Amino acid sequence: MPELPEVETIRRALKNGGRGAESILGQRVLESCLLWERTLAEPSSVEFQRRILKQEIKDLDRRGKFLLIRLSADTLIIHLRMSGDLIVVNHSKPVATHDRLWLGLESGQRLAFNDTRKFGRAWLVADPQKVVGGLGPEPLEDHFTPQIFHQSLHAHRRQLKPLLLDQTFIAGLGNIYTDEALHMAQLHPLIISNSLDTSQSKRLWSSIRRVLQEGIERQGASIDWVYRGGDFQNYFRVYQRTGEACLRCGSPIVRITVGQRGTHFCAKCQPPPE
DNA sequence: ACGAGCGCCTGTCGGC
């Protein structure tokens, strides 16, 4: 599912309660069960079971698309990749079909990492930097300024779409929010990054932030067969709207493939580079 | 430095 707004929505629900569950803060882990080996990136299954036991959930943070569950001694880091979700259910409920890893909490609740396509990953580490240290800036933080963004764009000579999807360049954008941000900024996905002038860079900077903020306010997007609570999918301007009218100019939305990803844009509002 | 192609997985949808 998960781009920044969806991960942020899950983080808030786990921390403050929501999506039909209580907060997991302050709970101690009494039991753990790994149902798909490859879901656990680190450490070994045996060490994981031993180490996580009795640790208390102290806080929940997010870095890009990574969820950081701060425990007494370690951090449990989760990346949901394409189809992952984190759900809190009562322990009396049966384990769900695609649950890959779950933790039994002292409240009698179970925190389940459900992931149909098995691309998701979990790490239990003492130092989170080991996992998230290479990420680019957080787009919604104050120190991510238009000036810094413009300089970064000019430090590369890459097509905008693949560059924005590169998590070492900027953290948290995925296929949906990238297409939406480029449309809002009226920039074609194949424009070369260092050709943007300062006003175009600033437009892209503010579009990225606005789209992400809007996604968070709408509690993310729920698409495909999984309901996730958010309704941002009803407000897409280009994503999955191939052939439909651009909300700005009325021209049909076009779909091309860029870096093996479906890419949606308005051919009139987002003219191609020469 | 950069882009293309592929692998990892399961499921849905549309065309024939």
Place this chain on the structure above:
DNA sequence: TGCCGACAGGCGCTCG
């Protein structure tokens, strides 16, 4: 109805 390919919110790897 059944089969088959295309496609899906991600990312790490190789190879030019």
